[in-house]
Amino acid sequence: MIPRSCHQLLGRGIIAVLPPFNFLTLHYAYFLATPLICSVIFWGSSTPSRSLGYVDSLFMCVSAMTGAGLNTVDLSALNSFQQAILFALLFLGHAILISITVLFVRRSAFQAKFKGISIERARKRLSLHMPGHGIPLDSINENVIVEEHQPAKSDDVGHDGKGSGTAEVTATESNGELLNDDPSQWAEDDQVTLSHMRARQHHRHRVFPMVGVGARPDLNNHPRDVAPRLPQADEDELPAFKGFIKGTQKYFASKGFIARNSQFHGLTPEERDKLGGVEYKAITFLLVIVTLYWVLFVLCGIIGMGTWLAVNHPDIARKNGLSPFWTGAFFAVSAFVNSGMSLLDANMAAFQTNAYPLLTMSLLILAGNTLYPCFLRFIIWGLRCCVPNSPSWASWKVTFDFILDHPRRVYTNLFPKRHTWYLLGTIIILNAIDWAGFEVLSLGLKEIEDLPKGYRVLDGLFQASAVRSGGFYVVTISDLRQGLLVLYVLMMYVSAYPVLVAMRNTNVYEERSLGIYAHDNTDDEQDGQSSPNMFIQLVRHHILRRQDVSTPEASRSYFVHQQLRSQLSHDLWWIALAVLLIAIAESSNFSRMPVAYSTFNIIFEVVSAYGCVGISVGFPGSNASFCSAWHPISKLILAAVTLRGRHRGLPVAIDRAVMLPSESLEWAEEEDAAMRREQSRAWGCDKMPVGSV
Structure with a gap:
């Protein structure tokens, strides 16, 4: 018999090596398991049997799932079932669909939390009336669960959207609802005082920490596991506006404060429950609006592109032996998920002089990725403007205002107004640079100068929208000037940065997730x-x-600056290593065809894969991507690059929008407020900035 202590040591050793259970690990597991399973089906369904190698099948499934869009075989040569598998993988890997799943899980977690709180409160009330008797859970009415935690009803909120008063909480009830190990102590004035916190001596170091690029590797993923030195929050250090801060009353009656990046602190337990109710309703609304956004854009794109191609140019699809409507539908979905995969061998070059597909595809590319946060915020802002000023709609006004004022508490890809404008401006500037480069650096190229001037401008705008993430090409990429190709490499390299920087910069737990105050x-x-x-x-x-x-x-x-530096260095390391390994593996091909297998072409392909773009310089005599002529080991390396590149734009592990509600998050906000108070004192400020977001 093996001693029990050995089992415990073995279990601890396995846990120490395995990655932590969080959003990032689940995301990696999902993107590893799904292509592996689908690749077996994809490979087994080849016609004739086993005519397609398994490495190519795996690469195609990974490329479709990650949105990389590179293809080692012509999609027109695949059978309908294999095309349908790729079509499904385009959906399954889309960031918006995954965000819908996160919203659904978080809403369910809020419901479970409210249910537990309601049952506990009902048990306490019954215990007061029936002392000395155990109260079984089955005897408690569980119907009143979410209602207790909803935002203020219309009769509790004035015409200006503010609460009519603060709910009274007795000291006994407040203390009873706190966990025994909770570090927050609630004073008589309902304000939080944090004191006598000691940094934990034991930190678990993991081989694969999975905390996200830019996050400190020594930080554990649970906020309660990160306890830096905290100052004593004396009464005279609280802001002069103690008891009432403009902004908190906008959503519910509260005595708390709102710090930058939408952190609420100084709340009583009951006020925390009210805040949870507001967040719950905001998440519920976002679950509906994001789902409608995704479904309507996909349906409109499929119907629009499929019908247009079937009516106007069915011959283009039939040349490749394809159904016109199916070809247009695949185009629309590939554009919306920013994949760049096309059933047509000529890609979008077949529509150089057709305005409708170019404009529709450009809109789908922007709406599905780069400008999605801007479109979504504009829709919510428009709905907020349409809400009538009547008491019956006051609850909806609170919900809309909370989403617009504090978007990163409820959703990953929704940012405050200032950051949304920055994102929009950045996208416009980058696309303008791409368009200007296309028009200027293509002067003298016969293929482009033969186009009518109007369509030349339109093609340049489409290529500018597609080169950073869309993956489509309206002209043959290998025929373009070297300077323009270098510009495209740079744009593909920074494709994820605008959204990534906005996401990291608006993280509610900015200091905690990135270790700014970890070791003051x-x-x-x-x-x-x-x-x-x-x-x-x-x-x-x-x-x-x-x-x-x-x-x-x-x-x-x-x-x-630290975020940009961390991300740039991290990306460069992955790209350099992949280029080195692939160049070594393709040495024999380089000796045979030095121009086709040039180092620049390899760099272009790797950067396109890492940026999940899908543009390729191609290979002579093939309609597939350049990687189709590589050795199997090089294809596997590139597949790993696409998987890593797909995860570079995700939020760090400690991000409010992907974490389930818990008392640890509430404690983290209070602790961060104390850390900022200490930092403000170091800056020579007696008062902490109030109401700044």
């Missing part, structure tokens, strides 16, 4: 360090490019 110096260490003189600051800022973080504004700028 103690007061003694700070006192022992003298501030650098002006000359040293100039050297650091202008020569060494180091940021001065002595002010809140500089700290935010430092945070953005």
Whole structure:
């Protein structure tokens, strides 16, 4: 018999090696398991039997699932069942569909939390009336669950959307609802005082931490596991507006505060429940509106492109032995998920002089990825403007205002107004650069100059929309000038950065997820360090490019720069390693065809795969991507690159929008508020900024 202690040690060893159970690990597992299963079916359904190698089958499934769009075989040569598998994988891997699943899971978690709170409160009320008797759970009416935690009803909210008063919570009930190990102590004035917190000595280090690019690897994924040194929150350190802060009353009656990045703190347990009710209704509404957004765009795209192609140019599809409507439908879905896969061998080059498919596909590309946060916020803002000013609609006004004011508490790809405008401006600037590069660097190319001027501009705009993530091409990529190809490599490399930076910059748990306050110096260490003189600051800022973080504004700028630096270095490492391995594997082919297998062509293919774009320089005599002529080991390496690239734009593990509601999150907000109060004191500010988002 093996001693029980050995079993425990073995179990702890396995847990220490395995990645933590969070959103990122589930995302990786989903994107690994689904293509593996589908690739077996894809390979087994080949006609004639086994005419397609398994490596090609696996690569095609991974490429469709990740939205990379690269193809090692001509899609027109596949049978209808194999095309249907790729069609389904395009859906299954789309970020919007996955976000809908996250919203559904979070809504279910809120419902379960409210159910437990309601049952516990009912048991306490019965215990007060029936002392000394056990109250079974079955005897408690579970029908009143979510209703207790909904936002204020119309009769509890005034015409201005503000609550009529603060609910009274007795000290006994408040203390009873707190967990025994909860570090928050609720004072008599319903404000939170955090004190005597000690950093944990035991931290679990993992081989594969899965905390996201830019996050500190020594941070555990659970907020309660990260306990940096906290200051004593004395009464005289609280803001002068203690008891009422403009902004909290907009959603529910509260005495709490709202710090930057939509962090609520200083709330009583009952106010936390009210905040959870507001978030629950916001998530429920987003679940409906995002689902409708996804379904309507997909249906309209399928019907529009399929019908147009079947009516106007059915011969284009029939040349490849395809159904016109099916070809148009595949085009629409591939554009919306930003894959770039096409059943036509000529891709979008067959529609160089057709305005409708170019405009429709451009809209689908933007709506499905790059401008999705902008479109979604505009829709919600439009619905908010349509809400009538009547008491019966006051609850909806609170929900819309909460989503627009604090979007990153409820959804990953919805940002505050300022960041949304930044995102829109960045996309416009990048697309304008792509369009200008296409028009200027293509001068003298016969294929482009033969086009009518109007369609030349339209083709340039379409290519600008597709080159950063869409993956389609309206002209043969290998025929373009080298300078334009280099520009495309750069644009594919930074394709995910606008949304990624906005997502990381608006993270509710910014400090906690990225370790800004993870190991602050103690007061003694700070006192022992003298501030650098002006000359040293100039050297650091202008020569060494180091940021001065002595002010809140500089700290935010430092945070953005650190994120960009971490992401750029992380991406470069993956791309450089993949290019090196593939170049080694393709050495024999390079000796045989040095132009076709040039290092630049390999870099172009790897960057396109890592950016999940799908544009390829192609291979002479083939309609498939350049990687179709590679060795199987090179295809497997590129498939791994696409999987890693698909996950580079995801939120870090500690992100409110992908974490289930728990008391740990509430504690994390209170702790972050105390850390910011300490940091504000270090900046020489007696008061913490209030109401800043």
